[in-house]
Amino acid sequence: MGRDSLVQGPLARRLTPPGLRTLTERTPDAVEEMDRPDCNPVKLQRTYAQFWLINSVVSGWRRNYVRYLRPQFAAGRTNSLLDIGSGGGDVPRMLARWARRDGLRLEITGIDPDSRAHAFASSQPAMPGLSFRRAFSSELVAEGRSYDVVISNHVLHHLTDEQFPALLADSEALGTGLSLHSDIERSRWGYALFSAGTLPFFPGSFIRQDGLTSIRRSYTAAELAAAAPPGWRCLRHRPWQNLLLHMPSGNKP
Numbered sequence: 001m002g003r004d005s006l007v008q009g010p011l012a013r014r015l016t017p018p019g020l021r022t023l024t025e026r027t028p029d030a031v032e033e034m035d036r037p038d039c040n041p042v043k044l045q046r047t048y049a050q051f052w053l054i055n056s057v058v059s060g061w062r063r064n065y066v067r068y069l070r071p072q073f074a075a076g077r078t079n080s081l082l083d084i085g086s087g088g089g090d091v092p093r094m095l096a097r098w099a100r101r102d103g104l105r106l107e108i109t110g111i112d113p114d115s116r117a118h119a120f121a122s123s124q125p126a127m128p129g130l131s132f133r134r135a136f137s138s139e140l141v142a143e144g145r146s147y148d149v150v151i152s153n154h155v156l157h158h159l160t161d162e163q164f165p166a167l168l169a170d171s172e173a174l175g176t177g178l179s180l181h182s183d184i185e186r187s188r189w190g191y192a193l194f195s196a197g198t199l200p201f202f203p204g205s206f207i208r209q210d211g212l213t214s215i216r217r218s219y220t221a222a223e224l225a226a227a228a229p230p231g232w233r234c235l236r237h238r239p240w241q242n243l244l245l246h247m248p249s250g251n252k253p
Helices: 003-007 010-016 016-023 040-058 062-073 090-101 114-123 137-142 163-174 189-198 207-217 221-227
Strands: 077-082 105-109 130-133 149-153 179-184 232-237 241-246
Touching: 003 062, 010 232, 016 114, 040 090, 040 114, 040 137, 040 207, 062 090, 062 149, 077 137, 077 163, 090 105, 090 130, 114 130, 137 163, 137 179, 149 163, 189 207, 221 232, 221 241
Parallel strands: 077 105, 077 149, 105 130, 149 179
Antiparallel strands: 179 241, 232 241
């Protein structure tokens, strides 16, 4: 369907969701419900509990693990990974399971400054080599920490213009190897598919509402590449994922 067919005429405007009509530019000031300090706590807990499903479908971390992360890990030693903005902890849990199946020793630290996210992640069953901290990445830099791999999932679109380069600078300081930040790509058809695909599901949580807001806040591949500082490379993985990668040595992962 072409752009004109979406926006021409009053009938088309009535049938097109409001968010879909405003995707030409980012809306970084849009607020996700779960980010509000006074949001419904029951819905918030359900959202954390359902993240694993939505991330399994849309985030592409199995591909990221196989293609980018696993080659950075060596057998016969303990490898380390930092997940910045780990939320409910589902992504580091997936990575821990995959690494264990591959016979790799991997210590994973998930950090999140939100006390609610940290409490949920910490309340889940313990896994060997996986730990969570309530912290900002800048605190770990100040402590002189370092990790073989640094990642984040759907964090970049939450950052202000000042926070974005600061997070990437922290990633460079903390990561001795690959830094990989994965985020949603903003697009009309991605918005429409997510809107339709999640409509019958995720009752009683913020998944659908906040997911649509996230798409509106997110970058296109061209915008993300333009915003990234030198040394970072933007890759677009269809259908709706952008990756921002950095290697200290300059070698491409």
